[in-house]
Amino acid sequence: MLALRLYGPNDIRLDDIPVPAINEDEILLKVDAAAVCGTDVRMWQNGYAGVDEAHPRVLGHEFGGTIVEVGKNVKFYQKGMKVALAPNIGCGICDRCVAGQPHLCDNYRAFGINMDGAFAEYVKVPKEAIIYGNLMVMPEGVTAEEAAVNEPLSCAYNGSLKCDIKPGEYVLVVGAGPIGIMHAMLAKMAGAAKVMMNDLSAERLAECEKIIPGIVTYCGEDLPGFVKEQTRGKGLDVAITACPVPAVQAAMLPLMNYGGRVNFFGGIPASKQPVPIDTNLVHYKELFLTGSTRASICQFRQTLDFVSEGLIDIKSIITGHYDIKDILVAFDNAKAAKGLKNVITFG
Numbered sequence: 001m002l003a004l005r006l007y008g009p010n011d012i013r014l015d016d017i018p019v020p021a022i023n024e025d026e027i028l029l030k031v032d033a034a035a036v037c038g039t040d041v042r043m044w045q046n047g048y049a050g051v052d053e054a055h056p057r058v059l060g061h062e063f064g065g066t067i068v069e070v071g072k073n074v075k076f077y078q079k080g081m082k083v084a085l086a087p088n089i090g091c092g093i094c095d096r097c098v099a100g101q102p103h104l105c106d107n108y109r110a111f112g113i114n115m116d117g118a119f120a121e122y123v124k125v126p127k128e129a130i131i132y133g134n135l136m137v138m139p140e141g142v143t144a145e146e147a148a149v150n151e152p153l154s155c156a157y158n159g160s161l162k163c164d165i166k167p168g169e170y171v172l173v174v175g176a177g178p179i180g181i182m183h184a185m186l187a188k189m190a191g192a193a194k195v196m197m198n199d200l201s202a203e204r205l206a207e208c209e210k211i212i213p214g215i216v217t218y219c220g221e222d223l224p225g226f227v228k229e230q231t232r233g234k235g236l237d238v239a240i241t242a243c244p245v246p247a248v249q250a251a252m253l254p255l256m257n258y259g260g261r262v263n264f265f266g267g268i269p270a271s272k273q274p275v276p277i278d279t280n281l282v283h284y285k286e287l288f289l290t291g292s293t294r295a296s297i298c299q300f301r302q303t304l305d306f307v308s309e310g311l312i313d314i315k316s317i318i319t320g321h322y323d324i325k326d327i328l329v330a331f332d333n334a335k336a337a338k339g340l341k342n343v344i345t346f347g
Contacts, residue, residue, distance in 0.1 A: 058116040177337070
């Protein structure tokens with residue numbers, strides 16, 4: 001089968017490798033669609049611990065597919081089922097796993113990160129992913145491409161929940177990439193009175209206006225003035241930084257209303273830390289600073305229902321379709337920020 005494997009920094013190759021063999025407790029999944037993530041691009045550029053010429057890794061953690069083989073000890077799942085898969089597998093016994101947060105497990109594994117993933121024609125689903133609930137039958141009407149893009153949507157939803165967006169509030173999202181657009185969609189769904197988006201690219205903001213009716217965009221140099229005007233002087237109730245820029249994170253606090261919530265979505269490289277924060281603003285305005293990473297299985301299932309019920313139009317974020325044979329082109333385009341979500345499809 002064809003598979004995209006990482007060998008080290010700036011070294012990814014489309015290889016022909018054997019189809020994974022499964023045991024009696026596992027499932028073999030034919031990948032129907034897999035989406036390229038910023039994490040995939042960073043791993044390509046920077047490499048990953050334990051990955052080298054002798055230990056390559058199949059990338060890809062956003063995917064949907066069809067079950068083609070089922071181990072004899074596996075219950076419920078059957079050949080032919082269309083499924084989506086939450087990629088983060090916890091240990092199942094630590095406090096965070098028991099609390100429903102396997103994505104925060106100290107010993108978590110993830111498809112395409114520290115185990116082989118889905119940029120391949122077939123992927124093996126281990127026993128733990130099956131019994132812990134990572135694998136779920138796709139709701140009626142949801143495509144494999146939507147199932148793939150549901151993974152980053154669930155991550156955005158995790159961050160959105162931290163912000164507790166209420167009907168009638170003012171929300172600003174900084175960063176007009178796929179994640180920023182998903183955050184804006186979720187804010188609209190939550191009932192925000194006004195969802196604003198800021199980015200350095202006027203072209204990307206214009207695309208956002210087409211995708212999200214009613215969104216207010218800004219590309220100028222006076223963001224504080226824009227926010228003051230749009231919120232009638234009140235300031236933001238919620239700010240989400242969907243871009244890894246220290247200056248952006250620091251700039252959010254002066255824009256906030258009393259009791260405002262700020263979500264720092266996405267990590268900042270260690271070389272750019274620490275980020276200077278005015279703690280007096282946190283103190284006197286009673287602000288809440290939050291962070292979020294990955295998503296729980298429950299959140300993955302919830303957002304899949306949002307897609308199924310038509311609450312979120314995730315298809316509009318998919319702007320590129322590539323055959324597995326052209327996956328290197330998809331990666332080049334993702335690196336150059338061409339389009340939004342690039343999806344690999346399999347025949």
